[in-house]
Amino acid sequence: MSEITVVLPDGSELSVPEDATVEDAAYEIGPGLGEDTVAGVVDGELVAKEDELHDGAQLVIVTDQSDEYLDVLRHSAAHVFAQALQRLNPEATLTIGPPTEDGFYYDVANVDLEESDLEAIETEMEAIIEADYDIERLERPREAAFEKYADNRFKREILEEEAAGEETVSFYRQDDWEDLCQGPHVDSTGEIGAVELLTISSAYWRGDEENEALTRVYGTAFESEGDLEEFLLMREEAKERDHRRIGQEMELFSVPDVTGPGLPLYHPAGKTILQELENYVNELNREAGYEQVETPHLFRTELWKQSGHYDNYRDDMFLLEVNDEEYGLKPMNCPGHATIFDQASWSYRDLPKRYFENGKVYRKEQRGELSGLSRTWAFTIDDGHLFVKPEDIEREVREIMGLIFELISHFDLEVEVDLATRPEKSVGGDEIWESAEEQLRTVLESGGYDYGIEAGDGAFYGPKIDFSFRDALGRSWDGPTVQLDFNMPERFDLTYTGEDNEDHRPVMIHRALYGSYERIFMVLIEHFDGQFPLWLAPEQVRILPVSDDALGYAHRVKNELSEFRVEVEDRDWTVGRKIRQAHDDRVPYMLIVGSDEEESGTVSVRDRFEREAEGVGRDAFREHLEAERDEKRIEPDFLKE
RNA sequence: GCCUGGGUAGCUUAGCGGUAAAGCGCGUCCUUGGUAAGGACGAGAGCCCGGGUUCAAAUCCCGGCCUAGGCUCCA
Numbered sequence: 001m002s003e004i005t006v007v008l009p010d011g012s013e014l015s016v017p018e019d020a021t022v023e024d025a026a027y028e029i030g031p032g033l034g035e036d037t038v039a040g041v042v043d044g045e046l047v048a049k050e051d052e053l054h055d056g057a058q059l060v061i062v063t064d065q066s067d068e069y070l071d072v073l074r075h076s077a078a079h080v081f082a083q084a085l086q087r088l089n090p091e092a093t094l095t096i097g098p099p100t101e102d103g104f105y106y107d108v109a110n111v112d113l114e115e116s117d118l119e120a121i122e123t124e125m126e127a128i129i130e131a132d133y134d135i136e137r138l139e140r141p142r143e144a145a146f147e148k149y150a151d152n153r154f155k156r157e158i159l160e161e162e163a164a165g166e167e168t169v170s171f172y173r174q175d176d177w178e179d180l181c182q183g184p185h186v187d188s189t190g191e192i193g194a195v196e197l198l199t200i201s202s203a204y205w206r207g208d209e210e211n212e213a214l215t216r217v218y219g220t221a222f223e224s225e226g227d228l229e230e231f232l233l234m235r236e237e238a239k240e241r242d243h244r245r246i247g248q249e250m251e252l253f254s255v256p257d258v259t260g261p262g263l264p265l266y267h268p269a270g271k272t273i274l275q276e277l278e279n280y281v282n283e284l285n286r287e288a289g290y291e292q293v294e295t296p297h298l299f300r301t302e303l304w305k306q307s308g309h310y311d312n313y314r315d316d317m318f319l320l321e322v323n324d325e326e327y328g329l330k331p332m333n334c335p336g337h338a339t340i341f342d343q344a345s346w347s348y349r350d351l352p353k354r355y356f357e358n359g360k361v362y363r364k365e366q367r368g369e370l371s372g373l374s375r376t377w378a379f380t381i382d383d384g385h386l387f388v389k390p391e392d393i394e395r396e397v398r399e400i401m402g403l404i405f406e407l408i409s410h411f412d413l414e415v416e417v418d419l420a421t422r423p424e425k426s427v428g429g430d431e432i433w434e435s436a437e438e439q440l441r442t443v444l445e446s447g448g449y450d451y452g453i454e455a456g457d458g459a460f461y462g463p464k465i466d467f468s469f470r471d472a473l474g475r476s477w478d479g480p481t482v483q484l485d486f487n488m489p490e491r492f493d494l495t496y497t498g499e500d501n502e503d504h505r506p507v508m509i510h511r512a513l514y515g516s517y518e519r520i521f522m523v524l525i526e527h528f529d530g531q532f533p534l535w536l537a538p539e540q541v542r543i544l545p546v547s548d549d550a551l552g553y554a555h556r557v558k559n560e561l562s563e564f565r566v567e568v569e570d571r572d573w574t575v576g577r578k579i580r581q582a583h584d585d586r587v588p589y590m591l592i593v594g595s596d597e598e599e600s601g602t603v604s605v606r607d608r609f610e611r612e613a614e615g616v617g618r619d620a621f622r623e624h625l626e627a628e629r630d631e632k633r634i635e636p637d638f639l640k641e
Numbered sequence: 642g643c644c645u646g647g648g649u650a651g652c653u654u655a656g657c658g659g660u661a662a663a664g665c666g667c668g669u670c671c672u673u674g675g676u677a678a679g680g681a682c683g684a685g686a687g688c689c690c691g692g693g694u695u696c697a698a699a700u701c702c703c704g705g706c707c708u709a710g711g712c713u714c715c716a
Contacts, residue, residue, distance in 0.1 A: 105711095115646085201711035202644035209713055213644045216711070248652075257648095257689075257707045313716060332716065366642055366714055375715085459716070547673040572672085573679085580677040594675060606676070 004055035016053065023049040026061045036063040039072050039184030046071060048170070048183035050137055062184075064191075070222070074099035076135060076185040077125075077192050077221030078106050083177040084124035085111070085217075094179060095154040095205065095214055102231075103220025107203055109154065113215055118197040121217075125195050132190030133174040137183060145169050145180060154205060155180050194228035195221045238473050243525040244372040250530055250538070250586065252521075253373065262370040262377035264518070269538035272565065273524075274517055276536050278358055280632075281382050281407065281513055288403055290356035290384055295336030297360060301326040306491055307335035316364045318377075333359035334485075334510060337385040338492045346496040351506060352388040352396055358517070359383050373518040380517040386509040387494065390432075393507060394439040397465070397482055400511050401447055404467060404480045407513045410632040413527060414470040415479065417449050420457035427461055428486040436484045436507075437463045461487035471527040477519065483510040530586045531608060534636060535629045541566045542587045543603075544578040546594030553598040557591060560618060564625060583608065588636040589625075611639035 003015045006025060016025050022042070026049070027034030037049045041060040046068055053059065062068045078097035081104070085092050089111045097106030140148075142163055149155035158180065163169050171178045172185050186192070197219040205211035222228040239245075247253045252270030259265060266274060282292065301319065304310035309317065309331055318329040330336065337355045346353065360380045369375045388396050408415055419440055422433050440463055444451045451465075458464055462484035469479045485508040488494075495503040514520040524532070534540055541564055545554040554568045569578045575592065582590045592604040597615075604614045605621060624638045 199710065200645075203712045204643075207712065209643050213712085215645085218711085255708095261707070309716070316715085334716095363715080368642065368644095368712080369714070371709085461716090544676090546675050549673070572670095574672090574674055575676060576674090577678055578676090583677060590676090592676065596675080604676080610677080612676070 004053065004057075006053050006055075006057045006059045009060050014059075018055075019052055021050050021052055022047060022059070022061065025053060025059060029061070033061055033063070036065075038062050038064060038066075038069060038186060041068060046184065048137065048185075050170075050183070064223075071099040072184050073186050073192055073223065074104040074221045075183075076189065077195050077219065078104040079135075079172060079174065079179055079181070079185065080125050080128050080189055080192060080195065081106050081121065081197070081217065081219055082108075082179060083128055083174065084121050086177065087124055088121060093152050093154065096158075097179075100218075103198065103218060105203075105216050105218045107205070107214040107216045109212065109214050111215060113200050113217065115200055118200070118217070122195065122197050125197075128175070129189050129192050129195065131175065132188050134188050135185045136173045137185075138171040138173055138178065139168040140171055142166055142169050145171075149180070191223075192221050193224040195219060196228055196232065234473060238475075238526075241473070241526045241529050242372075243374075243522045246525050246530040247372070252525070252538075255372070260377070261367065262365065262375065264373060264376060264378070270521070272538045273532065273536050274521060277514065277517060277520065278382075280410075282358075284403060284407060284513070285354075285356045285384065288354070288399065290354040293337065293340055293355045293357050295330070295333060295340075295357060295359060297329055297362070298327050299330060299336070301328050303335050303339065304328050304331075307332075307338070307488065308491055309335070313363075318362050318364055329362035330359070331361055331363045333357055333361065333381060333383040334385055334488060334508070335492075337383075338488055338494060338508065341385075341387050342492055342494055346387075346506075348389060348496055348498050348504070351496055352386050352392055354384060354386045356382075356384045373522040376518055379519075381512050382514045382517065384509075384511045384513075386511070387489075387496075387506040388509060389496070389504070390435070390507050393436065393484065393509070394443055396509055397440060397443045397484075398447065400482050400509070401443060401449070401465075404482075404513055408467075408469070408479075410533075410634075411524065411527070412634045413479075413523070416468045416470065416476070417444065417451040418454045418457075418466045418468070419444060419451055420454040420459075420464045420466055422458050422463060423456045423460060425460050426458070427490075432486055433463070436486070440465055440482075440484070459483055459485070461485045469523055469527075471523055472529070473526070477523050479515050479520070479523075480513050481511065481515065484508075485510055531588075532586070533632060533634050534588050534625065535632045537586075537588050538565065539567055539585065539587050540564045540625070540629075541589045541591060542582045542585070543568045543591045543593060544575065544582065545569070546575055546592065548572075550594045550598060554593050557593060557603060557618065561622060561625070564629070579606065583610075589638070591621075605638060607636045607639050609636070609639075611641075613639055 002018050004018045005013050005015055007013055014025060014028060016028055022040030023034060023037050026037040039049050039062040040047050041062060042053065042057050075098065082094050082097055085108065092111035093109040095107040095109060097104060142159060145159055146156060159169065169180060170182060172181045172183060174189055197217060199218045201216050202213045203216040205214055220231060222231065250269055251267045253264045253266045255264045301310055313331060317331050320327055340355060341353060358380055360378060362378050365375055365377060386396055421437055464481055464483035467480040469477045488508050489505050494506055496506055498504045541561060543554045543558055543566065545551050551570060558566045558568050579590065586608060588608055590606040592606060597603055600615060602615045603618060603621060605616045606612045621638065628637065
């Protein structure tokens with residue numbers, strides 16, 4: 001029999017018979033590994049250990065030590081769910097049930113489920129796990145599968161489409177229950193250490209809203225109860241940190257019914273934080289040679305026709321009729337900036353022009369998508385547009401990368417960088433795309449940035465570098481972006497005069513350092529759990545008089561700290577109560593003052609970490625505050641041991 | 642936009658055909674406090690909006706609006 005060659009993770013090659021499976025290959029490497037094999041990853045795709053290999057395959061063996069093992073386990077947990085569901089509701093029609101990042105789901109039809117039903121299903125699942133049934137793979141003729149699923153049009157559709165042309169299809173069996181499935185699965189139900197069903201929602205068959213709505217049950221599974229508990233704790237913490245909840249508690253913002261959906265109101269405390277964020281980015285931009293501009297919220301649709309937004313995004317724009325003419329709220333700031341650029345003639349000596357605006361934009365997002373500050377109809381972008389000579393792209397992008405890293409260094413957030421390349425639908429010639437992507441790559445390489453490639457994920461008008469933040473709970477959020485644009489300069493016929501006295505086309509660079517203020521605000525609220533660094537904290541210091549007798553001194557101390565956001569707690573409460581409240585309100589520093597402090601002219605300092613010091617000099621404290629604020633330190637550190 | 646839940650005091654929620662409840666917050670008073678909730682009293686509710694059923698609707702039905710989770714979208 002002829003042999004084929006597969007490539008192992010360390011680059012070495014392994015020869016195996018041409019009908020060898022993943023498991024066979026593992027045994028070739030070593031009997032121990034063969035024994036432990038759960039599944040394989042072939043050319044980046046998770047496959048069953050029974051699947052045959054092909055010549056040149058990149059092979060990774062998956063054991064219970066692999067990262068992929070949890071996916072396999074969860075896929076099996078989805079089967080256990082389906083079996084349990086059908087034990088209790090035999091009429092339930094199964095569709096698909098894959099693993100996800102956090103667990104698994106299973107989409108079912110012909111069954112009415114409520115959250116309250118989940119407990120009984122979970123109990124049944126635990127019985128199945130307890131019984132430790134072997135999980136067996138069966139090959140059946142495709143025709144037999146059709147017969148078996150005579151009354152399940154979903155499975156038949158899978159057989160028709162996914163399994164088109166196959167003679168046999170695989171089933172996985174545990175106990176007396178089986179499901180059409182490609183696998184892979186763990187060897188027995190007992191390997192699932194812990195399961196939990198989480199929520200019920202709905203989803204369309206194959207994710208298409210034209211199709212039938214199915215009932216989707218989300219659950220998760222782990223190797224051990226301990227892992228599950230850790231996961232649930234993390235989930236609970238995420239809920240506690242929900243920016244909508246903290247936003248309400250700290251009176252940062254609200255989205256009342258009466259103002260319309262997705263149109264948040266910023267209250268004084270919230271606006272204080274936004275203003276600090278804005279002041280900082282304004283300063284950073286000024287230093288980097290940007291000129292601040294301002295454009296109105298409303299333009300004639302002529303402008304949106306010129307920019308192309310009207311053709312592509314008209315349905316998502318807010319349009320209105322004024323004096324028989326159509327106007328539209330701006331969904332982007334760039335056409336306004338391009339128009340400003342177009343109001344003069346420029347020489348190559350003038351370039352690059354760097355315009356900047358904290359511009360509010362309006363996009364009529366789908367109603368079901370709106371949520372807190374994470375998805376809104378009105379949001380503000382710290383939007384910069386650069387008009388550059390093509391040969392300057394690299395230098396400008398490098399500078400922007402520097403700005404972005406400078407900015408995020410103050411927020412204790414990790415960041416991931418991705419290069420998004422040319423999508424299928426795009427404008428501009430091959431040459432300019434290749435050159436642009438090359439220049440972005442050069443910046444990323446020479447800057448030593450770790451980055452991934454999102455092939456085909458660029459904008460239709462140019463490639464881009466996307467940043468995503470990772471917060472304290474390990475979640476990822478869209479952040480800053482740098483995008484090259486060859487389209488807008490064409491559409492607006494932007495030109496500059498070159499050294500050769502000829503007209504040339506500038507390239508536009510769109511960039512945002514925060515992304516949107518709403519988004520960064522949300523991320524920061526949740527990342528810091530509302531415990532903002534001093535420079536951002538809406539209330540930086542609260543003075544707690546021990547009794548009313550100390551009110552006068554308290555106000556004198558407050559006046560001395562007038563450059564900070566300071567409040568005097570003058571409610572008729574005990575000291576303990578005042579401290580409790582200040583902690584609940586997440587104030588970085590408390591100053592407790594009474595007769596002792598008044599006589600010695602000092603303050604007692606307590607911070608949000610419950611650290612304390614008595615007899616602190618007022619000047620020393622004020623000077624520390626100034627430094628902590630100006631250096632944008634993450635945590636209060638006056639009382640740091 | 643679609644599917645499934647939900648909208649009751651400033652906030653969090655109970656009540657689910659028959660006189661609208663609680664905790665927190667708020668106000669007044671007592672207490673004048675020393676490091677994470679002192680006490681008493683009080684005010685505060687078109688029960689989301691519009692229709693319908695009923696002797697009677699916060700409660701049941703229909704429509705709308707908002708909201709949560711999910712699906713689909715995201716220049």
